Amino acid sequence: MSLDKTGIAKRIAQELRDGWYVNLGIGIPTLVANYIPKGIEVEFQSENGILGMGPFPMDGEEDADLINAGKQTITALKGAAYFDSATSFAMIRGQHVQLTVLGAMEVSQNGDIANWKIPGKMVKGMGGAMDLVASADNIIVAMMHANRQGQSKLLKSCSLPLTGVKCVRKVVTNLAVMDIKDGQFHLVERAPGVSVEDIIKATEGNLVVPENVPEMVLD
Amino acid sequence: MNKVVTNVEKALEGIKSDMTIMLGGFGLCGIPENSIAELVKLRVNGLTCISNNAGVDDFGLGLLLQEKQIKKMISSYVGENDEFERQMLSGELEVDLIPQGSLAERCRAGGAGIPAFYTPAGFGTEVAEGKEVRDFNGKPHILESALTADFAIVKAWKGDTEGNLIFKATARNFNPMMAMAGKITVAEVEELVPAGELDPNEIHTPGIFVQRIFQGERFEKRIEQRTVQQKA
Numbered sequence: 001m002s003l004d005k006t007g008i009a010k011r012i013a014q015e016l017r018d019g020w021y022v023n024l025g026i027g028i029p030t031l032v033a034n035y036i037p038k039g040i041e042v043e044f045q046s047e048n049g050i051l052g053m054g055p056f057p058m059d060g061e062e063d064a065d066l067i068n069a070g071k072q073t074i075t076a077l078k079g080a081a082y083f084d085s086a087t088s089f090a091m092i093r094g095q096h097v098q099l100t101v102l103g104a105m106e107v108s109q110n111g112d113i114a115n116w117k118i119p120g121k122m123v124k125g126m127g128g129a130m131d132l133v134a135s136a137d138n139i140i141v142a143m144m145h146a147n148r149q150g151q152s153k154l155l156k157s158c159s160l161p162l163t164g165v166k167c168v169r170k171v172v173t174n175l176a177v178m179d180i181k182d183g184q185f186h187l188v189e190r191a192p193g194v195s196v197e198d199i200i201k202a203t204e205g206n207l208v209v210p211e212n213v214p215e216m217v218l219d
Numbered sequence: 220m221n222k223v224v225t226n227v228e229k230a231l232e233g234i235k236s237d238m239t240i241m242l243g244g245f246g247l248c249g250i251p252e253n254s255i256a257e258l259v260k261l262r263v264n265g266l267t268c269i270s271n272n273a274g275v276d277d278f279g280l281g282l283l284l285q286e287k288q289i290k291k292m293i294s295s296y297v298g299e300n301d302e303f304e305r306q307m308l309s310g311e312l313e314v315d316l317i318p319q320g321s322l323a324e325r326c327r328a329g330g331a332g333i334p335a336f337y338t339p340a341g342f343g344t345e346v347a348e349g350k351e352v353r354d355f356n357g358k359p360h361i362l363e364s365a366l367t368a369d370f371a372i373v374k375a376w377k378g379d380t381e382g383n384l385i386f387k388a389t390a391r392n393f394n395p396m397m398a399m400a401g402k403i404t405v406a407e408v409e410e411l412v413p414a415g416e417l418d419p420n421e422i423h424t425p426g427i428f429v430q431r432i433f434q435g436e437r438f439e440k441r442i443e444q445r446t447v448q449q450k451a
Contacts, residue, residue: 064247127319130320134339135339
């Protein structure tokens, strides 16, 4: 059984640490906010200009002036702060944000990431992703192990235009948790019911497999 | 100094075809919607627009795209706009995509008299092509230049007759930096009050950056992604 998007988000939430400021990208990363482990406090930064982002508003209480980077209506928690875009990226480039979680179309074994453009097909722009991956110390990619055509998204080298180079430290997919170091993927955990062989088969890049690969423990 | 103009027509006086215009906002949040409507009416074209996004098909800068008034867009994210994508892929529209933080800082630099700066964002990507690379603390950075504009058009929540501005929530976004970077900066506000009514401690953009201010006639404030929780 591979994980669904919620499962990926739950596993990434286990990486959160007390006192961290965290930036969550659009898609699966946004779901991480729903599974903050008990007993720890983290604060979410959205790069369009809020620290202390709260859940979606109750129906009828949405405010056009209060959105997240995915343009979704949100709320602000007690103690929240608003700021302009230059200040927002000062927080990001200045490494005041401890963790960035974002999606990707491809990740390579040396930590390169591609997630903003498919030449001739799709060009939506990089938004804040290039600033985030260039500066953050701790970047986790949340994505499916394979694309819709069934091809591995964990590659020896990316084929799509890059968003950043040598920056991804950890990847959590529907099949596995992997660290990236010394130019290789290192298998850390496998999704419940997924075999090491399945993961090896689904990974195009070099994958270092330790003797013992524990299964993820999810609530 | 009184910066008040009576209406949007007066506020945009002097805008001509082929000019470079900055427009505040993130998505549809905090965009100068009265001024955009007026730009459509003025039928100016060949514009270079600097704005984080390009609106949606039938609102925001999408309205100018539909009338083919924009020659070039300088933005960081342009999804959610079919007409934009069509014009870009067909080559009708020139597009310069730059990282969001670099866009914000380039506007800030333009207003602050800093001609260029180094940033790590975009190193090793298409964005770095043709740009100077230099290592600082063992890490490569690229040189990004400042942006300025003939007109910067921003939207604020409250403003006073001196041009001092206060923004609301995340509608602040690019507005303060763009206000600094316009040769002529126009502020459209939801509420225009006499000098002295706003607390000087709470001003986000000091009036020195604003040349013209007016109260917008109508704010639709469209929501791009309405996400809500249902009451249990």
